[in-house]
Amino acid sequence: xxxxxxxxxxxxxxxxxxxxxxxxxxxxxxxxxxxxxxxxxxxxxxxxxxxxxxxxxxxxxxxxxxxxxxxxxxxxxxxxxxxxxxxxxxxxxxxxxxxxxxxxxxxxxxxxxxxxxxxxxxxxxxxxxxxxxxxxxxxxxxxxxxxxxxxxxxxxxxxxxxxxxxxxxxxxxxxxxxxxxxxxxxxxxxxxxxxxxxxxxxxxxxxxxxxxxxxxxxxxxxxxxxxxxxxxxxxxxxxxxxxxxxxxxxxxxxxxxxxxxxxxxxxxxxxxxxxxxxxxxxxxxxxxxxxxxxxxxxxxxxxx
Numbered sequence: 001x002x003x004x005x006x007x008x009x010x011x012x013x014x015x016x017x018x019x020x021x022x023x024x025x026x027x028x029x030x031x032x033x034x035x036x037x038x039x040x041x042x043x044x045x046x047x048x049x050x051x052x053x054x055x056x057x058x059x060x061x062x063x064x065x066x067x068x069x070x071x072x073x074x075x076x077x078x079x080x081x082x083x084x085x086x087x088x089x090x091x092x093x094x095x096x097x098x099x100x101x102x103x104x105x106x107x108x109x110x111x112x113x114x115x116x117x118x119x120x121x122x123x124x125x126x127x128x129x130x131x132x133x134x135x136x137x138x139x140x141x142x143x144x145x146x147x148x149x150x151x152x153x154x155x156x157x158x159x160x161x162x163x164x165x166x167x168x169x170x171x172x173x174x175x176x177x178x179x180x181x182x183x184x185x186x187x188x189x190x191x192x193x194x195x196x197x198x199x200x201x202x203x204x205x206x207x208x209x210x211x212x213x214x215x216x217x218x219x220x221x222x223x224x225x226x227x228x229x230x231x232x233x234x235x236x237x238x239x240x241x242x243x244x245x246x247x248x249x250x251x252x253x254x255x256x257x258x259x260x261x262x263x264x265x266x267x268x269x270x271x272x273x274x275x276x277x278x279x280x281x282x283x284x285x286x287x288x289x290x291x292x293x294x295x296x297x298x299x300x301x302x303x304x
Contacts, residue, residue, distance in 0.1 A: 026239035029188030036181040037278040065158040079156025104130035236290035
């Protein structure tokens with residue numbers, strides 16, 4: 001074992017610049033992959049929060065609604081029945097879900113509870129401050145104008161919003177960011193694989209005489225491969241650690257330091273659980289990037 005570690009130290013010393021270059025490339029690629037995983041989790045969170053197929057949100061009147069449809073205050077049972085009948089009879093409506101004031105209050109708690117200012121605002125509100133809402137799924141997501149126009153003028157309806165129109169740009173931005181980060185990460189992962197292969201090739205060429213002697217004295221293939229494998233694993237672990245540290249910094253500065261405070265009312269943002277899963281996935285990827293190319297290339301170049 002001491003001899004193996006000695007060989008590892010000598011190899012790292014000889015290939016210092018190559019190792020540093022490999023670590024930098026792998027760190028950037030792993031960070032981009034982890035950001036892609038984090039953004040994917042955010043897309044899933046946002047779609048789950050708003051509902052990716054709920055195209056129109058109908059909010060009934062509350063006691064404080066400013067709409068001219070709400071002169072009588074909170075929507076009555078007859079007005080609710082009329083709205084439901086209009087939705088059931090409308091040929092453009094596929095289905096709709098009812099969300100009670102308590103449901104809306106709990107969702108507001110999940111959003112506003114992400115920041116101190118939101119928590120303070122929530123203290124003045126109760127379930128009775130929120131409307132009963134109908135979330136309507138359309139047969140054709142592009143044809144929401146007719147439903148909006150019909151329901152907006154009905155008594156008991158506070159307002160009608162198209163979630164597709166409101167949230168479409170957000171989903172587009174998140175998805176484009178995810179694919180962009182994964183695309184660049186894929187190129188860098190390929191570069192890392194090529195760098196691992198090139199490092200193994202150059203190291204094997206520089207040590208060809210030593211390897212030949214080891215073969216002659218009966219050293220096993222694994223004994224010869226082990227320093228190369230350890231070198232690649234060490235570079236991978238360093239890269240994974242640096243990428244994880246960068247992702248933790250991103251969570252502190254961007255997610256918890258900005259998004260949750262500034263845009264906390266827009267959606268629920270990813271947290272440490274999603275960051276931990278991303279770090280775990282990229283660490284596993286780093287180990288695979290180190291082991292697979294190293295084992296393949298050592299079999300090829302150490303066959304002396």
